[in-house]
Each structure stands twice: as structure tokens, then as C-alpha cells.
Amino acid sequence: xxxxxxxxxxxxxxxxxxxxxxxxxxxxxxxxxxxxxxxxxxxxxxxxxxxxxxxxxxxxxxxxxxxxxxxxxxxxxxxxxxxxxxxxxxxxxxxxxxxxxxxxxxxxxxxxxxxxxxxxxxxxxxxxxxxxxxxxxxxxxxxxxxxxxxxxxxxxxxxxxxx
Amino acid sequence: xxxxxxxxxxxxxxxxxxxxxxxxxxxxxxxxxxxxxxxxxxxxxxxxxxxxxxxxxxxxxxxxxxxxxxxxxxxxxxxxxxxxxxxxxxxxxxxxxxxxxxxxxxxxxxxxxxxxxxxxxxxxxxxxxxxxxxxxxxxxxxxxxxxxxxxxxxxxxxxxxxxxxxxxxxxxxxxxxxxxxxxxxxxxxxxxxxxxxxxxxxxxxxxxxxxxxxxxxxxxxxxxxxxxxxxxxxxxxxxxxxxxxxxxxxxxxxxxxxxxxxxxxxxxxxxxxxxxxxxxxxxxxxxxxxxxxxxxxxxxxxxxxxxxxxxxxxxxxxxxxxxxxxxxxxxxxxxxxxxxxxxxxxxxxxxxxxxxxxxxxxxxxxxxxxxxxxxxxxxxxxxxxxxxxxxxxxxxxxxxxxxxxxxxxxxxxxxxxxxxxxxxxxxxxxxxxxxxxxxxxxxxx
Numbered sequence: 001x002x003x004x005x006x007x008x009x010x011x012x013x014x015x016x017x018x019x020x021x022x023x024x025x026x027x028x029x030x031x032x033x034x035x036x037x038x039x040x041x042x043x044x045x046x047x048x049x050x051x052x053x054x055x056x057x058x059x060x061x062x063x064x065x066x067x068x069x070x071x072x073x074x075x076x077x078x079x080x081x082x083x084x085x086x087x088x089x090x091x092x093x094x095x096x097x098x099x100x101x102x103x104x105x106x107x108x109x110x111x112x113x114x115x116x117x118x119x120x121x122x123x124x125x126x127x128x129x130x131x132x133x134x135x136x137x138x139x140x141x142x143x144x145x146x147x148x149x150x151x152x153x154x155x156x157x158x159x160x161x162x163x
Numbered sequence: 164x165x166x167x168x169x170x171x172x173x174x175x176x177x178x179x180x181x182x183x184x185x186x187x188x189x190x191x192x193x194x195x196x197x198x199x200x201x202x203x204x205x206x207x208x209x210x211x212x213x214x215x216x217x218x219x220x221x222x223x224x225x226x227x228x229x230x231x232x233x234x235x236x237x238x239x240x241x242x243x244x245x246x247x248x249x250x251x252x253x254x255x256x257x258x259x260x261x262x263x264x265x266x267x268x269x270x271x272x273x274x275x276x277x278x279x280x281x282x283x284x285x286x287x288x289x290x291x292x293x294x295x296x297x298x299x300x301x302x303x304x305x306x307x308x309x310x311x312x313x314x315x316x317x318x319x320x321x322x323x324x325x326x327x328x329x330x331x332x333x334x335x336x337x338x339x340x341x342x343x344x345x346x347x348x349x350x351x352x353x354x355x356x357x358x359x360x361x362x363x364x365x366x367x368x369x370x371x372x373x374x375x376x377x378x379x380x381x382x383x384x385x386x387x388x389x390x391x392x393x394x395x396x397x398x399x400x401x402x403x404x405x406x407x408x409x410x411x412x413x414x415x416x417x418x419x420x421x422x423x424x425x426x427x428x429x430x431x432x433x434x435x436x437x438x439x440x441x442x443x444x445x446x447x448x449x450x451x452x453x454x455x456x457x458x459x460x461x462x463x464x465x466x467x468x469x470x471x472x473x474x475x476x477x478x479x480x481x482x483x484x485x486x487x488x489x490x491x492x493x494x495x496x497x498x499x500x501x502x503x504x505x506x507x508x509x510x511x512x513x514x515x516x517x518x519x520x521x522x523x524x525x526x527x528x529x530x531x532x533x534x535x536x537x538x539x540x541x542x543x544x545x546x547x548x549x550x551x552x553x554x555x556x557x558x559x560x561x562x563x564x565x566x567x568x569x570x571x572x573x574x575x576x577x578x579x580x581x582x583x584x585x586x587x588x589x590x591x592x593x594x595x596x597x598x599x600x601x602x603x604x605x606x607x608x
Contacts, residue, residue, distance in 0.1 A: 130169065
């Protein structure tokens with residue numbers, strides 16, 4: 001059995017806190033998850049193979065706090081992290097890429113709703129979701145429910161939790 | 164599933180005008196793919212969205228195929244699991260679409276269908292939206308009265324307005340002054356066709372005056388022009404009727420400016436068997452609409468060529484519509500689309516009524532110059548069906564005189580003159596009044 005390293009155990013712990021925050025939606029849990037993922041992201045070098053996972057998880061934590069407290073900086077940071085995660089990710093269709101595009105589209109729509117004077121966010125959301133849809137066809141998840149999502153825009157758009 | 168969200172985003176893009184006109188077909192495509200893979204209980208929501216998208220496309224392009232698709236999908240959606248609000252909205256959308264068809268084809272079955280679906284919407288247990296639906300029903304019934312001289316429709320329209328009136332303190336009424344104006348105008352229409360000795364005649368007029376006073380008080384500045392004119396007309400008419408009554412009975416009737424104390428029904432039987440328009444239209448019997456005939460001055464709404472429509476801007480009919488009814492503004496997509504679609508039909512009554520009021524603006528202004536203008540005291544036609552077409556009156560039937568009063572203000576270039584006259588017709592043996600437009604062409608009159 002492979003030994004779990006200290007870093008791996010920290011990531012597992014951070015995943016747990018994120019899951020807890022996702023489920024409880026409690027401010028303290030969200031803050032705890034955010035602190036954990038910020039700490040991990042500072043320790044993982046940008047060239048690491050799991051870097052995009054860290055970025056995506058941190059983005060989810062920011063999105064959770066955005067939904068809870070409506071601090072716009074969280075939304076902007078989440079979009080930036082998701083764009084960065086997608087850019088460092090292999091373009092090969094996979095579930096992680098699909099979820100990042102889904103969340104990025106939802107984040108753009110949320111940003112448009114917050115700043116409706118800039119409708120270009122809708123185009124960005126459409127672009128992200130179209131890519132997500134194409135990936136879903138390739139990985140056989142086009143029919144998958146997004147029921148495990150964090151609802152944001154008046155129950156219309158959703159953030160998928162990165163697993 | 165990402166597809167419904169994609170469809171929604173395309174719809175938002177359409178509303179924001181940031182994509183080409185293909186955005187709605189793209190939305191329908193995405194919804195349609197999703198429709199094939201969702202369970203039956205989840206299909207209604209998508210059918211509703213597809214219907215709304217087709218409806219919006221139809222409003223843009225006026226392609227009958229889109230209209231039929233919209234109606235079909237919306238009808239499918241109301242049988243499934245969607246919210247009361249969405250069912251009501253779907254039914255009102257169907258009503259609007261049939262109204263559009265009616266406006267294009269002028270066949271009565273489409274107006275019947277529009278009324279039928281609006282009535283069905285009133286049955287949805289969505290109390291919050293009921294006043295809006297009742298106002299829509301009243302608006303459609305008013306069209307039924309104006310276009311087909313269906314007296315029952317006018318009575319029903321007034322009953323609908325009374326239902327709204329009864330809810331004015333418990334519900335948030337949008338565009339309250341518009342409601343007062345339309346309600347008052349409907350009462351004035353009925354006043355105009357009731358016989359002089361009918362007890363309801365005076366009550367309607369008093370109620371109309373009070374409503375118009377409320378409308379004038381609510382509106383500011385130029386916005387109350389139509390209401391002010393209509394109020395003056397109503398008061399003039401009341402004075403005239405009282406003068407007639409005084410002549411006949413010797414009793415001096417003073418204006419009692421109070422609302423009639425009548426018990427309003429708790430709920431209007433919108434689908435009762437005794438309602439003439441409660442049946443679902445069969446689309447089998449197509450009745451030829453009767454000719455409009457010559458209307459009393461206060462009901463002059465015909466836009467037929469050659470019939471005088473004073474104050475109605477021939478080149479731009481919308482120029483007189485100053486108050487836009489925007490009940491859904493500020494809400495998100497589907498309500499916005501709803502506004503875009505419901506507005507033309509929903510505002511029909513308001514626009515027509517505004518038109519009616521301004522149609523008579525020349526009469527009001529001329530009465531300032533000539534308080535004794537004989538045409539402002541034209542007897543009301545007891546039964547407007549006696550003359551069903553202007554063709555029924557031949558020059559040889561007419562007696563009376565015509566005077567030129569002014570230039571039609573809305574007709575640019577001064578080619579049109581206003582003539583007022585009082586005629587009798589030997590054909591029916593009664594006096595009628597009408598207004599005529601004398602057009603001067605380059606080659607002669």
C-alpha cells in the first residue's frame with residue numbers, strides 16, 4: 001500500500017473541509033476551507049501535475065464565499081483561478097475539464113448578473129458552456145444531472161463542486 | 164445537465180442583443196436536445212421555455228410556423244409539472260399569440276381563443292397575478308365589443324374591471340392610472356349605448372367621472388392629457404344628459420360625484436356557462452365580422468379609410484401612446500419576453516382608449532371656442548346595429564348640414580379638414596352623428 005505523504009494528507013483534509021462547507025454553507029466552514037486551499041496552493045509549485053486541481057478547488061471555495069456573502073472580489077478571483085486552471089490543464093476531454101468549464105460559465109453568468117452593464121460575460125459563459133457540452137458528449141456525461149451543484153443565480157445556474 | 168443552462172444563456176444573449184438573431188434558434192436547439200433525455204416529469208419546463216422562445220421568434224419574424232410551434236409547446240407545457248406562475252404565463256402567452264393572429268386575420272375565432280386562454284389563466288391559483296389577468300381579459304373583451312359590437316362582451320369587460328377595482332387595496336396594481344382610464348372608458352362606452360331611460364346609464368357615467376378624476380390626480384403634467392380630455396368629455400356628457408332629463412322630467416339633476424354603492428361579486432365567473440366567450444373556440448364556424456357601422460362620436464375607433472378618426476396620427480399610430488405598460492420590466496428573461504409579447508395585445512385597450520380620448524380632443528378644443536357646438540350634444544345611438552355600414556347611408560338618405568370646424572391637427576401638411584355635421588337618415592328615421600374626413604388630393608377633392 002502506498003504511503004500517504006504529508007502533502008497528500010493535507011489535500012485530503014482540505015477536500016474534506018471543502019465538502020463540509022459545500023454541505024453546511026456555514027460561514028466558518030467556508031472560511032476554513034478557503035484558508036486550507038490558499039495554504040495548499042501556496043505550497044504547490046505551478047508546474048505540478050495536480051496544480052489545476054488545486055486551482056479549481058480554491059476557485060470553488062471562493063465561489064462558495066461569493067454565494068454566501070456576495071463579496072465581488074471572491075467571484076473575480078474564482079473566475080481568474082478557473083481560467084488559470086483550464087489553461088494549465090491538458091486539453092484532453094475529461095471530467096475535471098468539463099467541471100471547470102461548467103463552473104466558469106456559471107461564474108461568468110453570475111458576474112453578468114452582478115454587473116449587467118457588461119453583457120460580454122454572457123458570451124464568455126456561452127463559450128465556456130458550449131465547450132463543457134462538447135466535452136460531455138465526448139466523455140459520455142451529456143445526460144448527467146447537475147443536481148450536486150451549488151445554486152447561485154436564482155436556481156438557474158450552478159457551480160459544480162470539483163471532485 | 165448543462166443544456167438547459169446553455170439554452171437560458173442564449174435567451175439572455177438574445178435579450179441583451181449581443182448575439183445575432185440565431186441565438187433563439189440555438190436556445191431552442193439546446194432545449195430540444197435536453198428534452199429528449201430528461202424524464203417525462205421534467206419535460207414541461209423545457210417545453211415552456213421552447214414555447215416562449217418560439218413566441219419571441221414569431222414576434223420578430225411573424226412566421227406562422229413559429230407561432231404554431233409556440234402555441235403547441237406552450238399547450239404541452241401546461242399539462243406537466245411547472246409552477247402556477249409559469250402555467251399562468253404560458254396561458255397568457257397563448258392568449259397573446261391568438262390575439263396576434265386575430266390582429267392579422269381579423270377572424271373572430273382567434274379573438275375567441277385569446278379570450279378563452281386568458282380566462283383559463285384566471286383559473287390558475289395564482290392570486291397575485293389575478294388583477295393583471297382580469298385586466299387583460301377586459302382588454303380583449305373590449306376589442307370584441309368594438310370589432311363585433313358584442314354588447315355582452317362590454318358588460319363582461321366592465322365586470323372584470325370591477326373585480327380588479329375590488330382588489331385595489333389588497334393587490335399591487337401596476338399602472339393604476341391606466342386602469343382607471345380603461346375602466347372609465349369602458350363605462351363610458353356602455354353609457355353611450357344604453358337608452359336614455361336606462362337606470363345604469365347615469366351610474367356608469369358617474370363612476371367613470373370618479374375614475375377619471377383619480378387618473379388625472381395620479382398622473383403628472385402632460386401625461387394626464389388623455390385622462391383630462393376624457394374627463395371633460397364625461398362631464399360634458401353628464402351635463403347634456405341631465406339637461407335632457409330636466410327637459411323631460413322638469414327635475415334638475417345635480418352631479419352626484421360619488422361611486423355607486425353596489426355590491427361587487429366576490430369573484431368573477433370567468434368560465435361560467437353563461438359567459439358567451441367561455442367556450443373554447445371550435446375553429447369550425449367562422450363568422451363574418453359584422454360591419455362596424457357608424458359609431459357615436461365617443462366610440463369612434465374605426466380606422467377604415469375614409470372614416471374620420473380625429474387625432475389619430477395616420478402616419479404613425481403609436482405617436483399618441485405615451486405611457487408604456489411595462490409590468491415585467493426588470494425581471495429576468497422569461498418575464499422580459501413575456502412583457503415583449505404581451506405588451507402589444509395587453510395594451511390594445513389602452514392604446515385604443517388613448518386614441519379614443521385624443522380622437523375627441525378636437526371636439527374638446529373646439530368646444531372651448533364654441534361652447535354651444537351642436538355636435539357635442541349629439542344624441543346617443545340607442546342601437547348601433549341599425550346602421551351596420553357607412554354604405555347603408557346614401558347621400559340621398561341624408562338630411563342636415565355640415566360645417567368646417569378646423570384642420571385635423573394630426574395630419575401633417577394640412578390636407579385634412581374637420582367637418583362636423585348633424586344628419587338624419589331617411590332610411591332608419593333617426594338622427595345619427597358621425598365625423599367624416601374630407602381629403603384634398605392634388606387632382607381635386
